[in-house]
Amino acid sequence: MPTVLGLEGSANKVGAGIVRDGEVLSNRRATYVTPPGHGFAPGPVSRHHRAAILGLIEEALRDAGMGPKDIDGVAFTKGPGMGAPLAVVAAVARTLSQLWGCPLVAVNHCVGHIEMGRMLGAARDPLVLYVIAFSRRRYRIFGETLDVAVGNCLDRVARLLKISNDPSPGYNVEQMAKRGTRLLELPYVVKGMDVSFSGLLSHIEALAPSLLSSGEAAAEDVCLSVQETVFAMLVEVTERAMALCRATELLLVGGVGCNRRLQEMLELMCQCRGARLCASDERFCVDNGAMIAQAGWEMLRTGQKTPIEQSGITQRW
Template sequence: MTNASSSKKKISPLPRLTKPLLCLGIEGSANKLGCGIISHALPSSGPEFESESESSTTGRAKAKARATKVTVLSNVRHTYITPPGEGFLPSDTARHHREWVVRVIQEAVRKAGVRMEDLDCIAFTKGPGMGTPLQVGALVARTLSQLHNIPLIGVNHCVGHIEMGRQITSSHNPIVLYVSGGNTQVIAYSQQRYRIFGETLDIAIGNCLDRFARVIGLRNDPSPGYNIEQEARKGRRLVPLPYGTKGMDITLAGLLSAAETYTSDPRYRSWDQVPSSWHSKSKSPQIKPSTDGTEQGGEIDEDIITPYDMCFSLQETTFAMLVEITERAMAHVGARDVLIVGGVGCNLRLQEMMAIMSSERGGRVFATDESFCIDNGIMIAQAGLLAFRMGQTTPIEKTSVTQR
């Protein structure tokens, strides 16, 4: 594997553009339905290339100036939100997508200021994801392709996240931490393939957070993970939870079960049972619990465990596991930079912990905001258009979807 610190220049395999290209991307692998249109235009001057050296600011500026001009013309999304304490079922999610997909596509086309006939290709999420919601996106993509005689591109959902993250952050060859509701993977690129170095052995980090949010009664709007992040900031106690790293992999199911068990502990107080005096005290979390789980230092008078403490403890423990396996992958390939993608990648605490580790190794952490972290159509359009420029298309008979 190529060392990320190498000063060697790498010529892009993408054929040089002869005209601007447009791609519509359709994403519907889970409860987010997204459609976006992206444009790849001619470079301003010079050959298209990417430099593997991140040491020269001037070199990076020149490389960026000569690269393809990528423009997000529209990025429209509609989310299926369930009541507090409930998850989203595939059938209900697919029904939501069917009801909204035409309106979302129309809005994306309107905002982009283009016509369907202007598109050079249509990209859709082929998988992984939830089966029936995926089928909605594939069906609509096939229909539009045949109505307007536009080539189709089936896109891997994971690659869509990574390619969009690389484009937005201008990170060249980082170790990628992909964390979402359905995926938790540490990935590196080598020989035109994305290689998985480590992953979850059971449930994904986003799934873990979402399921715990349902247990403690957090709302699903805008998302359970976001609400856990907000409540974790009010936590003042770190309760012991199983730390499940297995080499390059992690396991989260046991940790989730242990967290759920705390809600049956006599010391646990639900949201409406937290004493008013608790809110008036310092909100600085204590991150050094004693062996029996009680506080050291006596900051909290009452021996209670609150939902805030559980959110804080769940985040700190799971994110520490993610940072550990990411650092292990960085050490293995000699990389210095980390790119965080996926819905959980929006979490500022995860970004902060990863930044501390990266800076200690002389590297950096790259991340995007919620418009690109959370599932969206533009990431599918970006990956699809890159594939199209490499001469790849998906025949209509091979446009079936795969959940895995």
């Protein structure tokens, strides 16, 4: 079976991982961290990735006990994501493919998360939250966000509250939410199978400064309220999708999948339905190279390869 090197760099994390026959042989990652209250811009992130990626590849090869001659394919994130960081990783992948004389495989970032979850979760036929299911050998989308992704929503709340970005804003929001004692009423927007978070964000941006300055609520209360509201929306649409599909397994993937409170809420819903929740740990929920390698491995073993002339990035893929 092929051995695949995967390169990820769609946002502020850059990673290199090696996978062979359902086994993760190495998984190295570096994160670009900004000061509290700041997001990350494409330029600085791309420069961070450019400085880190070759070292990560060397470390991944060393961890796996391999050299370039042992790699059968180079997989990379084609999109979706931030343009400049994606372009850095794609350029490195193209170069390695030509230097090492092995095929190039362009991977969709979201499919990378899902395929890694399928490999680790040992789920036979799961519904997946990002709410997606695998039906008739294709991914079928039942619901989606109409505006902001849930991870971006939590990041923006952290930015508003000037919460540390180290190790990640979402993780720090989760820790602060554990200390919250008051549940604030926030906009709850579910439209059929879809969700919307922009109204909730606008509401917080308008009210949080006065609530915090007056002492009526603490930053911990805001974090608690955001988590409970946003996750309740996700659980509602996920349960509706499970009912539609008659699914007995739920696979949780993506960076927010690390959140223990979300896992608890989904676990309770699954128990009530007689279903099983499959969740990954932090090493593979957060963006990483191994998940791109796993998706690339699945593609390569079925003969899918990417010609150099088609290896450009697609930010909104």
